[in-house]
Amino acid sequence: xxxxxxxxxxxxxxxxxxxxxxxxxxxxxxxxxxxxxxxxxxxxxxxxxxxxxxxxxxxxxxxxxxxxxxxxxxxxxxxxxxxxxxxxxxxxxxxxxxxxxxxxxxxxxxxxxxxxxxxxxxxxxxxxxxxxxxxxxxxxxxxxxxxxxxxxxxxxxxxxxxxxxxxxxxxxxxxxxxxxxxxxxxxxxxxxxxxxxxxxxxxxxxxxxxxxxxxxxxxxxxxxxxxxxxxxxxxxxxxxxxxxxxxxxxxxxxxxxxxxxxxxxxxxxxxxxxxxxxxxxxxxxxxxxxxxxxxxxx
Numbered sequence: 001x002x003x004x005x006x007x008x009x010x011x012x013x014x015x016x017x018x019x020x021x022x023x024x025x026x027x028x029x030x031x032x033x034x035x036x037x038x039x040x041x042x043x044x045x046x047x048x049x050x051x052x053x054x055x056x057x058x059x060x061x062x063x064x065x066x067x068x069x070x071x072x073x074x075x076x077x078x079x080x081x082x083x084x085x086x087x088x089x090x091x092x093x094x095x096x097x098x099x100x101x102x103x104x105x106x107x108x109x110x111x112x113x114x115x116x117x118x119x120x121x122x123x124x125x126x127x128x129x130x131x132x133x134x135x136x137x138x139x140x141x142x143x144x145x146x147x148x149x150x151x152x153x154x155x156x157x158x159x160x161x162x163x164x165x166x167x168x169x170x171x172x173x174x175x176x177x178x179x180x181x182x183x184x185x186x187x188x189x190x191x192x193x194x195x196x197x198x199x200x201x202x203x204x205x206x207x208x209x210x211x212x213x214x215x216x217x218x219x220x221x222x223x224x225x226x227x228x229x230x231x232x233x234x235x236x237x238x239x240x241x242x243x244x245x246x247x248x249x250x251x252x253x254x255x256x257x258x259x260x261x262x263x264x265x266x267x268x269x270x271x272x273x274x275x276x277x278x279x280x281x282x283x284x285x286x287x288x289x290x291x292x293x294x295x296x297x298x
Contacts, residue, residue, distance in 0.1 A: 001233055001260060003021070006020060008233065030160075030165075034162065034166075035165075035169045038145070039088065042140055042145065045145075048107065049072075049074045049110070072123050073136060077130070078134050081180040085180060109140065116139070116144075141174070142174075196245075200241070215232070228265050234257045234269075235273055235277060238273070238277045254277050254278060257273055
């Protein structure tokens with residue numbers, strides 16, 4: 001959607017399809033970069049217990065409290081599974097999140113952690129329970145990082161894709177904490193997903209005239225040129241899926257584009273896009289036009 005919008009905008013009139021495809025690839029990389037950064041900050045907050053213990057013990061006259069800083073979380077078994085995983089090592093090596101850019105936040109979040117009740121309970125427990133090891137990391141991520149408005153403002157400042165990707169990546173990161181050995185960089189945004197996105201972009205752009213022939217008669221008294229650009233793009237993408245993407249159920253397509261319209265366009269756009277796509281669906285079904293054919297075979 002964003003790549004097509006750039007292609008259709010006044011500023012994008014000099015762009016070609018290849019430029020939009022490169023923009024799409026850039027978006028994928030930004031998503032992986034943001035995920036890596038979120039995971040990196042989580043890991044570094046947990047690891048900071050050792051730094052805090054060493055710093056306080058190194059004081060000229062350390063207090064008893066300085067000499068008894070709990071460091072249990074630094075040995076968190078789930079934390080070490082993540083740190084030693086090929087996914088984490090490859091992601092950090094590829095996207096290079098820099099600690100110096102986030103050092104203040106790591107310290108602030110660690111202080112919040114050290115003063116929290118869940119952290120006190122975690123440190124008081126004898127031994128290491130898998131559930132507790134996971135729950136303390138989930139607490140850092142959901143209750144200290146994501147629930148902190150100042151932190152999320154900082155994240156949004158660093159990553160322009162924060163608003164688009166944060167909710168999805170939150171679920172992916174929580175899933176990683178459940179199954180730390182199940183991820184690889186390639187699987188997160190794998191070849192199949194990238195190919196689907198590329199093909200949807202390419203097909204929607206190259207078959208624009210055909211798609212608009214189905215859409216414009218449904219606009220009644222609306223002037224197509226005055227409809228929000230995002231709405232037109234979403235209707236073209238939805239109609240494109242109707243015709244050419246035979247693995248996607250019709251209802252799934254309509255629901256997805258309603259949600260996108262609500263999120264990225266006007267307050268009325270969800271209902272508008274729903275009505276147009278549903279009318280197109282009915283016509284295609286009546287005319288036996290939903291025998292989908294992959295674009296490359298059309």
